Each structure stands twice: as C-alpha cells, then as structure tokens.
Amino acid sequence: MDKKILLVGSDLTPLKRLEEVLRERGYRVGKAYSLDQALWQLFHYSPQLMIIQGDTTSSPLNLLEACRRLREVSRVPIITLSSNRVEKLRSLELGADDSLLRPLDMEELLARMAALMRRTDRETVEPRLSIYSGPGIWVNFDTHEVGIGDKVVRLTPGEFHLLEYLVRNAGQILTHEQLQEAISVSLSRPNRGILRQYISRLRRKIEADPALPSLIITQRGLGYSFSPEGEWEGDT
Numbered sequence: 001m002d003k004k005i006l007l008v009g010s011d012l013t014p015l016k017r018l019e020e021v022l023r024e025r026g027y028r029v030g031k032a033y034s035l036d037q038a039l040w041q042l043f044h045y046s047p048q049l050m051i052i053q054g055d056t057t058s059s060p061l062n063l064l065e066a067c068r069r070l071r072e073v074s075r076v077p078i079i080t081l082s083s084n085r086v087e088k089l090r091s092l093e094l095g096a097d098d099s100l101l102r103p104l105d106m107e108e109l110l111a112r113m114a115a116l117m118r119r120t121d122r123e124t125v126e127p128r129l130s131i132y133s134g135p136g137i138w139v140n141f142d143t144h145e146v147g148i149g150d151k152v153v154r155l156t157p158g159e160f161h162l163l164e165y166l167v168r169n170a171g172q173i174l175t176h177e178q179l180q181e182a183i184s185v186s187l188s189r190p191n192r193g194i195l196r197q198y199i200s201r202l203r204r205k206i207e208a209d210p211a212l213p214s215l216i217i218t219q220r221g222l223g224y225s226f227s228p229e230g231e232w233e234g235d236t
Helices: 013-024 035-045 063-073 085-093 106-121 157-168 176-183 192-206
Strands: 004-008 028-032 049-053 078-082 098-101 131-134 137-140 145-148 151-153 216-219 223-226
Touching: 004 013, 004 035, 013 028, 013 049, 013 106, 028 035, 035 049, 035 063, 035 131, 049 063, 049 106, 063 078, 063 085, 063 131, 078 085, 078 106, 085 098, 098 106, 137 157, 145 192, 157 176, 157 192, 157 223, 176 192, 176 223, 192 216
Parallel strands: 004 028, 004 049, 049 078, 078 098
Antiparallel strands: 131 137, 137 145, 145 151, 216 223
16 A cells, blocks of 8 residues: 555644554655645645644644645645534535544544545546645646735746746756756757746746745756755755
C-alpha cells in the first residue's frame, strides 16, 4: 500500500496516536501545522486524503477556513475532526467529504478513510493542482493570474510560462537550458541573456525586494530555483 495521508492541525499532539496507527497500517503520513503549510504539502506531497483537526484550546488553526481553502484548490478527499456538531455540519457544507466528532473512534475513522479512498480510486482526481498557494503568493494555472498579497499582477505569456515552470518544480535547481525551454513556448530562440531579462522582470513584479530576491533564487553557475518558503539558497 502506498497511500499518502496529510494530517492538518496546529496542535498535532492529539493526533499522535492516529499517526502511529496509520503508519502501522502501511500509510505514509505527512503533517502540516498551518494553512500555508497544508497548501504547500497538498501541492508537493500529493496526498490521497487529508484529515483536518479543528480548534483545540491550544490550537489557533480554523478548521472551517482550512476546509474551505483546501477544497477551493483540490478535489482530494477531506475528513474533518470536529469539536462539536455545528462545526461538523458546517465543514460538510464547505466541502469536506466526511466528518467525525472527537473523541475519536479510531476503527470508525479508519473504516471511513478506506471507504473514501476506495471511491476515489475509481474516480479521476486531478493529477496537478489548478491553483498554487504559498506564503504571500498564489498562481492560478488555468486563468494565468498571479497574486502577490492582495494584489493581482499582470504577466506576459512568456513570464507566466517561466513562473509556472519554476513553481511546479519548486525546491529544485533548474538549469538555464531547462528554463530557456520553458519560455520557448513564447519565444522561438531564447538564449541565456533573454532568460536573465525574464528573471529580472519577474522579480520586479513578484518580489518584495527585487534586489534581494527570496522567491526566485540564483544558483550560481547552475540556474535558478523557486523557494516559496523564502529561504536564501544562493547569490543574486
């Protein structure tokens, strides 16, 4: 079995036993402690099912907001773990496929998970997300819209193809040749000089400080990488 489960909750201590049980049953388990992390994991970890835990006394994560946002960008099945009946019903209205009240009946949860995944195994679930959302930036691959904070920025077709390629391969070092191929959709014979121009224009549009980029990172002598976590990985 190679089923990947994403556990979402800012206080995952109550889910520790669930994580142990899932691993014992052969599931691969990823964890996200915030909505931003959950969106990032959804994009790159590609889980078959998500379990979202609602608020506890020490947890600021809003279950209903997380459910709504995750459902906006993906059809991956969602099970919510709710603290009360009202929250449970509301999460179902916002797109959750199933919901259980805490304290959990572990065997019931496992049975519901298995039923959901059997159903989705027979259905077509999108292989790639239509929307990417990370800290401070979102990209709609269908409409070619890009948002920085609460502002939508305009990109040329070549700029968008370049950004899409970077985002879909986030965290990887992409060579100059790979990136030139990405913008060849819009240009017949791109070269390294044109690529640098595109990178410079993209940075001016999406970076908080284009002179000190935190999203599109230069990998000296190799190429570039996209780092939505804002980690410094090279020189500009």
